[in-house]
Amino acid sequence: MTHRLTLLAALLAIAVLAGTAPTLAVSATPSPASAARTSAQLATPHPLMFVTAVPNASFTYQLNTFSNFGGGISSAVPGGDLYIRYPDGTLRNLTREAGWGVDSGGIQGGAKAIAVRQPTVHWSGDKALFSMLVGGPTARYENPLRRWQIYEVSGIKKGQTAKIRKIAHQPPYNNMSPIYGSDDRVLFTSDKPLFGMKHTYPQLDEYENANTNTGIWKLDPASGELAMIEHAPSGVFDLYLDSYGRLLFTKWDHLKRDQQADTDRYNGGQYGPFDYADESPTATRKVYPPYDDNGKLIADNKGVLYDVYPEARVAQDPTRNPNEALQDFNQFFIWQINEDGSGEETLNHVGRHEFGGTYMDGVFLDDPNLSYLFPPYDANAAMRGTFRSDSGIFQLKEDPTQPGRYYGVYAQEFSRQAAGRLIEFSMAPGVNPETVAITDYTNATLDSDPNGDHPPTPSQTGHYRNPVKTTDGTFYVSHTPEYRVNADDSKDVLHPKPRYIFQLKPMVKNQNGPDWLAGASLTGGLVKNVRWWQDEAQPHQYNGPLNEVDLVEVRPRPRPMPRTMQVDPIEQQAIADAGVDMNQLRDWLVDNKMALIVSRNVTMRDRADVSQPFNLKIPGGVKNVPSGGKVYSIDRMQLLQADLTRGYVHSGNGRRVYVKPMHDSQQHPNLEDQLPAFPGAPQGTVKLGTDGSMAAFVPAGRALTWQTMSPTNESVVRERVWVSFAAGEIRTCTTCHGLNSQTKNGFPEPTNRPKALTDLLFKWKAGQGK
Numbered sequence: 001m002t003h004r005l006t007l008l009a010a011l012l013a014i015a016v017l018a019g020t021a022p023t024l025a026v027s028a029t030p031s032p033a034s035a036a037r038t039s040a041q042l043a044t045p046h047p048l049m050f051v052t053a054v055p056n057a058s059f060t061y062q063l064n065t066f067s068n069f070g071g072g073i074s075s076a077v078p079g080g081d082l083y084i085r086y087p088d089g090t091l092r093n094l095t096r097e098a099g100w101g102v103d104s105g106g107i108q109g110g111a112k113a114i115a116v117r118q119p120t121v122h123w124s125g126d127k128a129l130f131s132m133l134v135g136g137p138t139a140r141y142e143n144p145l146r147r148w149q150i151y152e153v154s155g156i157k158k159g160q161t162a163k164i165r166k167i168a169h170q171p172p173y174n175n176m177s178p179i180y181g182s183d184d185r186v187l188f189t190s191d192k193p194l195f196g197m198k199h200t201y202p203q204l205d206e207y208e209n210a211n212t213n214t215g216i217w218k219l220d221p222a223s224g225e226l227a228m229i230e231h232a233p234s235g236v237f238d239l240y241l242d243s244y245g246r247l248l249f250t251k252w253d254h255l256k257r258d259q260q261a262d263t264d265r266y267n268g269g270q271y272g273p274f275d276y277a278d279e280s281p282t283a284t285r286k287v288y289p290p291y292d293d294n295g296k297l298i299a300d301n302k303g304v305l306y307d308v309y310p311e312a313r314v315a316q317d318p319t320r321n322p323n324e325a326l327q328d329f330n331q332f333f334i335w336q337i338n339e340d341g342s343g344e345e346t347l348n349h350v351g352r353h354e355f356g357g358t359y360m361d362g363v364f365l366d367d368p369n370l371s372y373l374f375p376p377y378d379a380n381a382a383m384r385g386t387f388r389s390d391s392g393i394f395q396l397k398e399d400p401t402q403p404g405r406y407y408g409v410y411a412q413e414f415s416r417q418a419a420g421r422l423i424e425f426s427m428a429p430g431v432n433p434e435t436v437a438i439t440d441y442t443n444a445t446l447d448s449d450p451n452g453d454h455p456p457t458p459s460q461t462g463h464y465r466n467p468v469k470t471t472d473g474t475f476y477v478s479h480t481p482e483y484r485v486n487a488d489d490s491k492d493v494l495h496p497k498p499r500y501i502f503q504l505k506p507m508v509k510n511q512n513g514p515d516w517l518a519g520a521s522l523t524g525g526l527v528k529n530v531r532w533w534q535d536e537a538q539p540h541q542y543n544g545p546l547n548e549v550d551l552v553e554v555r556p557r558p559r560p561m562p563r564t565m566q567v568d569p570i571e572q573q574a575i576a577d578a579g580v581d582m583n584q585l586r587d588w589l590v591d592n593k594m595a596l597i598v599s600r601n602v603t604m605r606d607r608a609d610v611s612q613p614f615n616l617k618i619p620g621g622v623k624n625v626p627s628g629g630k631v632y633s634i635d636r637m638q639l640l641q642a643d644l645t646r647g648y649v650h651s652g653n654g655r656r657v658y659v660k661p662m663h664d665s666q667q668h669p670n671l672e673d674q675l676p677a678f679p680g681a682p683q684g685t686v687k688l689g690t691d692g693s694m695a696a697f698v699p700a701g702r703a704l705t706w707q708t709m710s711p712t713n714e715s716v717v718r719e720r721v722w723v724s725f726a727a728g729e730i731r732t733c734t735t736c737h738g739l740n741s742q743t744k745n746g747f748p749e750p751t752n753r754p755k756a757l758t759d760l761l762f763k764w765k766a767g768q769g770k
Contacts (some may be wrong), residue, residue, distance in 0.1 A: 006635070011036065012335065018038050019030075021129070022167060025739070026247075026458075026528060027265050028052065028081070028104055028526040028528035028546060029104070029526070029527050030526075030625050032246075039092070040494070041085040041088050042089060042520060042522055043088065043089070043557075044085070044087050044470055044472075044474070044476075044553075045087065045470055045471050045472045046087065046125075046391075046470065046471065046553050046554055046555040047085060047086050047087065047477070047553075047555075048084070048085045048120065048251060048468070048470075048504075048522070048551055048552070048553060048554065048588065049082070049083065049084045049085075049119050049128060049157070049552050049553075049554050050082075050083055050085070050119070050504060050510055050550055050551040050552070051080055051081065051082055051083065051116045051117055051118075051119065051130070051549060052079075052080040052081050052116075052486070052526055052528075052546040052547060052549075053076070053079075053080040053115065053116070053117070053546060053547040053549060054077040054079040054080060054528075054530050054542055054546060054547070055117075055496075055498040055500060055501055055542065055544075055545075055546070055547050056076075056077060056496075056498065057069075057180075057186050057498050057499075057500075058075050058497070059210075059697075060074070060075040060210070060211075061075060061417065062075065062076050062115065062117050062253070063253050063412060063417040063418055063419075063465070063502075063547065063549060064236070064417055064418060064769070065180045065235070065237070065332065065392075065394065065414075065416075065418045066207075066210065066212060066235055066239075066252055066364055066413065067205070067208075067210035067211060067212060067235075067412045067688035068418075068559045069148055069174045069176050069191065069211075069213060070211070071133060071145070071146035071147050071148065071174060071326055072143070072146075072267065073136065073137060073143070073532060073533075073534055074504060074534070076115040076133050076146075077102075077108065077530065077532055077540075077542070078102065078108035078109070078110045078112065078113035078114055078115050078133070078135075078136040078530075078532060078541075079102070079113075079115070079528060079530035079532070079546070080115050080116050080546065080547075081093050081094070081095045081100075081116060082094045082095045082115070082116050082119060082130055082132075082153060082558060083548075084156055084554065085504075085522060085523065086158060086596050087517050090158075091106060091523060092162075093551045094153050094156065094162040094164070095116060095132075095153075095162075095164065097112060097114070097639070098153070098161040098162045098163055098164040099159070099164075100112055100114050100132070100134075100164060101113070101114050102136075104527075104528045104529045104530075105529045107136075107533065107539060108136045108138040108530055108531060108532040108534060109135075109137050109139075109142075109532065110135070110136065110138050111135060111493055113134070113135055113136035114132050114133060114134055115132070115133040115178060116130055116131065116132050116133075116178050116530075116750065117130065117131045117148070117176065117550060117600070117749075118130060118131055118176060118178065118550050119153075119550060119551055119552055120178060120180060120552060121186075121553070121554050121555070122180055122555075123180060123556065123557050123558070123559045124214070124556055124707055125554055125556040125557070126156065126157070127152055127153060127154040127156065127349060127553045128149055128152070128153050128552070128554070128565075129151070129152050129167070129178040129179065129180065129186065130148075130151055130152075130153065130158065130178065131147070131148045131149065131150055131151070131175065131176045131177070131178060131188075132149060132151045132412075133146050133147070133148050133149075134146065134149070134436070136532060136533075137532065137533040137534070138490050138533065139533055140532060140534075140535060140536070140537065141535055143250070145672075146175050146180045147172065147173060147175075147566070148174040148175055148176050149166060149167075149170060149175055150166070150170055150178045150186060150226070151164050151166050151167065151252065152164070152167060152176050154203065156554065158619065161277040165509075166334075167186060167219070167221050168221050168224070169219060169220075169223075169224035169226065170186075170219055170221075170223055170226075170385040170752070171190060171192045171217070171226065171389055172187075172371065173190050173192040173193075173211070174190060174191045174192050175186060175188050175189070175190045175192075175217075175351065175377055175580075176189050176190070176204065176213070177189045177238060177239045178239075178378075179238065179240065179241055180240045180241070181218065181339050181562075182241065182339060182560050182561070182562045183243065183247060183339075184561050184563065185218050185219060185220050185221075185339075185342075185407070186218070186219045186221060186337065187216060187217070187218050187229075187239055187247065188216070188217055188239065188589060189213045189216055189217070189235075189239065189249075190213055190214065190217045191203065191211065191212070191213045191217070191237055192214060192217065192228075193213075193348055193502045194214050194228070194644060194701075194702070195228075195229060195666075195667050195701070195702075197279060197281070197590070198281075199281045199653070200279065200644040200655040201522070201653065202653065202654045203644065203653065203654065203655060203656075203657075204648070204651060204654045204656040205233070205234040205235060205252070205253050205254065205304065205654060205656070206234045206255065206256060206258075206647055206656060207234065207252075207259070207330070207658065208252040208260075209260055209271070209648055209651050209654075209656060212232075212234055212252075213232070213235045213236065213238055214226070214228070214230050214232065215228060215229075215230040215231045215232040215235075215724070216232075216239065216247070216337070217229065217247065218234055218339065218341075219223075219605040221315045225328070227341070228695070228701055229337065229339070229340065229341030230337055231343060231642070231701060231702050231703045231722075231724045232251055232252070232495070232703065232724075232725050233254070233255075233387070233642045233656075233657040233703050233722050234251075234252040234253070234254040234720065235252050236249045236250065236251045236252070236335075237249065237252070237394065238250045238396060238585055239251045240397060240459065241339075241560060242398045242403075242406075242560065243339070243398060243403045243404075243558070244403070244428065244560060244563070244645065245339070245560035245561050245639065246336040246337075246338075246347075246427050246429070246528035246563060247336065247337050247338065247339055247565040248333060248334060248335070248347065248396055248406075249250040249334070249335055249337075250292065250332050250333070250335070250392060250393060250394050250396070251332070251333060251334075251335045251397075251643070251746055251752060252331075252332055252392075252424075252739065253329065253330075253331045253332075253333060253720070253721045253722065254329060254330055254331075254336070254704060254721055255310065255329055255563065255659075255720060255721055256310065256313060256328055256329045256330075257307035257309075257311075257313045257317075257327075258273060258307055258312070258329060258646065258656065258658075259313060260273055260648065261273040261304060261307075261646075262313055262314050262317070265300055265316070265490055266314055266316045267370060269311075271429065271645060271648050271649070271650055271651075272306060272649025272650050273304050273647070273648050273649075274286075274646075274647050274648070274649065275288065275303075275304060275305050275509060275645055275646060275647075275658065276645040276646075276647065276655075277645070278645065278665075279643060279644055279645060279666070280641075280666065281565070283645075286303070286305070287299075287302070287303030288303045288305055289303070290374055294676050297318060303396065305658070306318075306319045307658070307659065308640075308659055308660070308661075309640055309659040309705070309706075309707070310327050310329075310718050310720075311324045311325065311326065311327035311339070311363070311718075312324070312326060312327070312639065313326055313327065313328050313385070314326065314643035316590070321366055321393075321715075322367055323365050324363055324364060324365065325361040325362060325363055325364075325365060325568070326361075327360075329358055329360075329720060330358055330389055331348075331352065331357045331358045331389070331392060332391065332392020332393065332394065332413065333346055333351075333355075333392055333393070333556060334346065334347045334350070334354050334393050334406075334408075335347065336348075336509045338563040338565065338726075339348070339562055339563065340562075340564050340566075340726055341700075341701075341725075341726035341727075341729075341731040341733070342460075342564065342565030342566075342726040343563070343565065343566075343726070343729075343731070344723055344724055344725070345723070345738075346721075347427055348429070348430075348431055348432075348433050348436075349428050349433060349435070349511065349569075349738055349740060350427070350433035351433070351608070351737075352374075353374055353375055353378065353606075353608035353609060354378055354380055354384065354431075354433040354434060354436065354608070354740075355380060355383075355384060355387060355393075355438070356374075356380075356383070356384035356385060356386065356387030356388075357387050357388075357392065358389045359372060359388055359389050360611040360720075361611065362610070362611050363611060363612050363613070363718075363729050364613070364630075365632070367613065367629065367630045368629065369610070369613075369614070369615065369627050369629045369630065370533075370611060370612065371610050372611060372612065373610065374608075375394040375607065375608040375610070376436055377434065377608075378608075379434065379435050379436060379437040379488070379632075380425075380436060380437045380438050383422060383423075383437065383438040383444065384438075384675070385619055386440075386444045387398075387410065390410060390412055390414070391410060391411060391412040391413060391420075392410070392413070392415045393408045393409070393410055393762065394407050394408060394409045394410075394411055394737075395409050395418070395465060395466050395467065397467065397468060398467065399424075399469050400471050400553070400555075400749035401471060401473055401595065402426075402558075403428065404426055404428030404429075404431070404678065405424065405425070405426045406425060406427065407422065407423065407469060408423060408424075408467065408469050408477075409421065409422060409423070409464060409465050409466070409532050409638035410423050410440075411463075411465070412729075416421075416463055417463075417465070417500055417502075418465055418513055419463035419464055419465035419478070419480065419500070419502070419642060420463055420464065420465075420504060421440055421441075421442045421443065421444070421464065422440075422441040422442050422475070422516070422528060422741055423438050423439065423440055423441065424438070424439045424441065424678070425437065425438045425439065427524075431557060432740050432741055433740055434608070434741055440515070440550075441475070441507065441516045442461065442464060442515050442516060443461070457614050459484070460483035461481070461515075461517055461518070462479055462480050462481040462482055462483055462518065463479070463482070463483065463500070464476045464477045464479050464518070465477065465549065466478045466549050466550055466551050467507075468551045468553055470553050471553070471555065472508075473497060474506055475507035475516070476504060476505065476506050476507070476522065476551055477504070477505060477506075477507055477518060477551075478502035478503065478504055478505075478547070478548055478549045478550075478551065479502060479503060479504075479505045479518035480499075480500045480501055480502050480503075481518075482499045482500055482501070484499060493536065493540070494532055494536060494538055494539075494540050494541065495541055495542070495543075496540070496542055497753065499544075500547075500548060501545050502524055502547045502548055502549055503521045503522075503523065503545070503548050504519060504521065504522040504524055504548045504551055505518040505519050505521055505522060506520070506522070506530070507517045507519065510622075513739065522548075523548060524557075525664050526544045526545060526546050526548060527541075527543075527545050527546070528544075528546055529542075529543040530542045532541070532653050548565070554753065557689075565633060565726060565728065565729045565730070565731075567582065567730045568730070568732045570751060570752075570753055570754075571598055571730060571754070571757060573729075573753065574753045574757050575757075575761065576755060576763075577753070577758070578757075578758050578761035578765070579765065580761050580764070582730075585730070585761075585764075586728045586730070587728075588768075589697075589700075589727060589728045589729070590727045592729040593667060593668060593672075593699065593700050593701065593727050594668065594669060594671070594697045594698065594699060594700055594727065595695055595697070595698050595699075595700045595725035595728070595729040595730070596695065596696070596698075596729070596730045596733060597694075597695070597698055597725065597731050597732075597733070598693070598694065598695045598730070598731065598732045598733075598754055598757050599692075599694040599695075599732070599734065599735065599736055599754070600691070600693050600749075600750040600751070600752050600754045601619060601622060601624070601691060601692035601693060601721075601734070601735055601752065602634070602637065602688060602693075602694055602708055602717075602737065603613050603616040603617060603622055603623060603624040603634070603692040603738035604723060604734075604735040604736075604739070604743050604747060604749075604750060605624070605625050605717070605735060605736065605737055605739075605743060605744070606691070606737050606738065606739045606740055606743065607739075607741070607742055607743055607744040607746075608740065609737050610744075612717045612718070612737075612769060613630075613632045613717055613746050614715055614743075615627055615629065615630060615631040615632060615633070616631070616633075616634055616640060616691055616708075616717075617631055617633055617634070618633075618635060618688055618689075618691075618692055619633050619635055619711060620690060621688075621689070621690030621691060621692065622690065622691055622692045623744070624692075624743065624747070625745075626696060626743060626744040626745030627744065630722070632710065632711055632716045633706045634688065634709060634710060634716050634717070635682055635684065635687065635688050635706070635709075635710070635711050636678065636685050636687055636688060636709045636711075637685065637686055637694050637696075637707065637708050637709065638661060638662075638681075638682055638683075638684050638685045638706060638709055639661070639662040639684045639685075639686070639696055639698060639705075639706045639728070640659050640660065640662060640664070640705050640706060640707070641659075641660060641661075641662050641684075641699060641702055641703070641704050641705075642658075642659065642702060642703040642705075642722060643657060643658050643659075643660045643665075644656070644658075645658045645660075646658040657703070659705070660683060661681070661684030661685075662675075662698065662699070662704070663683060663684060663686035665699070667699065667701070667702075668699040671697065671699055673697075673767070674697040674764070675696070675697075676759070676760070676763055680713075681709075681713065682709075684711055684758070685709070686760075687756070688708075688753035688756060689754060689756035690755065691752050691754065691755045691756075692750075693752070693754030693755050693756040693757065694736075694754075694756050695754060695756040695760040695761075696760070697756040697760075697764075698725060700723060700724075700726055700727035700728075700729065701725075701726075701727065702724060703722035703723065703724050704722065704723055704725070705718075705721070705723070706718075706719050706723055707719065708736065717737075718738060719736075734748065734750055735749060736750040743755050744757070
């Protein structure tokens with residue numbers, strides 16, 4: 001392989017000497033050692049758009065897996081640009097041409113200094129959205145307020161003049177990952193506060209209390225109409241609208257008890273957690289008594305609430321059920337949602353059982369039926385075991401030549417800047433995840449020496465990110481040959497020398513092995529002398545190659561048909577049989593900012609999930625007991641919501657979610673009136689039907705989770721992730737946990753008309769005065 005690339009470079013050098021190589025219309029310059037490789041011999045079927053970024057080792061750097069949208073100078077040093085590379089190899093700096101950016105050698109400060117990220121091309125192929133951070137310090141100690149905002153570039157064809165405009169009516173927060181919706185509305189992630197509650201800003205993630213985005217938003221730039229379509233307590237990333245109209249994204253699921261509070265209580269931490277009584281702007285810190293009115297322990301000796309959900313993280317937790325395994329959840333997974341905010345679930349309901357990830361022990365220690373083991377039946381068993389609990393899939397895109405085939409990057413959460421292995425899988429709508437296998441284009445042992453303690457092996461070919469498959473079937477990636485995980489070796493604060501430098505390259509087949517390798521540079525490497533002020537007496541300086549990332553192919557694409565909220569035929573019939581007009585019901589839900597969720601039989605569970613109970617029965621009703629041993633009685637489900645009421649002394653402003661039973665709020669003042677009376681049950685609880693069914697009105701636009709409970713209010717089966725619903729949505733999850741193929745005893749998904757829905761609708765009709 002080395003000899004082949006050397007020969008290619010020599011041929012390209014001859015082309016340059018002959019005057020046949022293209023010119024480079026750029027402000028950053030190609031690396032002299034590799035400029036010869038920016039030739040038409042690396043032609044592409046369509047132009048490619050990408051951004052450059054000043055390399056950085058900050059925890060909040062824009063390339064990282066999470067907490068990656070900081071506006072501070074250490075998170076995004078100005079100096080990057082938006083580029084387009086034409087099929088003949090010509091490079092064009094679009095932002096500089098349109099009057100943005102500071103030339104090489106200049107101080108990256110003032111109103112023209114920029115950082116850029118995440119372009120997305122319009123369906124026409126004539127323009128693109130991207131996020132841009134404007135401004136930079138012009139002197140020591142300056143700290144200008146900078147926020148990522150959405151811009152649109154046009155005039156991107158050869159012979160045209162580049163023009164950049166800021167998208168109107170967007171919120172004054174960090175708006176990232178912008179994409180065009182099927183109707184040209186702009187979909188994006190943002191740290192805009194939930195329900196506009198400015199006093200909760202910024203939202204803090206459930207892991208390290210780092211600033212995170214609040215979820216997915218949708219903007220009509222013409223009218224200014226803005227709506228939040230997904231609430232994520234720990235953040236979502238990498239939006240993409242596929243050919244089927246599914247809005248795909250990576251979501252960080254971290255539903256667990258507060259590890260910072262646990263650290264303070266049991267390990268001498270200094271995070272200083274505290275609680276607000278509610279989310280109102282006038283709420284002050286509240287010191288809770290140790291016990292509630294029923295004598296239940298609820299707060300520690302500082303008056304800070306213990307978590308009520310899920311299981312305890314540490315053995316010292318005095319509220320721990322000693323019969324439960326400890327729980328610590330962490331997972332980056334691919335999710336899907338409709339553009340109207342309905343239908344949120346993991347892609348095709350895929351989970352850790354099919355793709356690997358978070359380790360989960362059997363919940364109850366006295367039940368030998370429960371286990372941490374993955375099921376034996378799965379097409380992806382070989383790859384599944386290589387996916388760690390601190391990792392996930394990022395930067396997912398669809399193959400333009402094969403709809404339903406997707407490619408992305410498997411990366412660990414820390415120290416790799418969301419880079420790792422190049423993977424691919426097929427999962428069109430309706431495909432059973434159990435039948436899906438992941439292809440690893442690089443190598444499953446790429447991270448075998450994560451700390452870089454030994455010389456690299458042949459499998460350690462560096463790290464890959466932002467894969468794009470072009471219409472001729474070629475893979476292009478951003479690649480760094482650095483395989484170690486510590487991203488910065490520099491001891492000189494003023495002159496950082498980061499290890500990770502990403503360059504755009506095609507992937508080529510390894511002639512000496514089964515994997516693929518990064519080939520020659522597409523650009524030759526763009527070098528820039530970047531100088532910027534922080535708090536030192538002299539400017540910082542980085543003079544070297546820039547990161548080349550966020551690659552997209554510039555070409556027309558067919559608009560997908562929009563997917564909207566649907567009601568399953570069985571539930572439609574149940575609504576009609578109850579004498580309820582479905583349109584009237586939906587209008588009422590929209591007016592009250594609610595959704596209606598339904599399950600048909602929660603005693604039936606997917607055969608792959610053996611970490612939680614699956615021998616379940618309703619007292620006096622149905623049962624599903626596929627194995628001998630312990631059988632659990634359930635007759636109720638408690639619904640819980642993500643309230644932004646947990647703060648920390650050490651982090652100043654901002655709130656983390658705290659799990660509370662579903663309740664009335666300023667946004668949903670009449671929610672509890674819709675819960676049928678259930679004496680003896682905890683707040684937010686609904687009664688299960690004797691057929692195992694469940695139905696409830698729930699708040700729209702706020703992350704929710706839930707648990708089935710015994711007649712004595714003990715938790716039996718817990719949901720492991722947060723899910724949000726759209727106003728007016730009537731959503732069915734046939735079982736709990738939904739089936740991919742069948743239950744452990746071979747049953748398909750249930751088709752009963754849910755009794756709990758009928759009972760709820762009769763109560764609702766009575767409340768409407770009919």
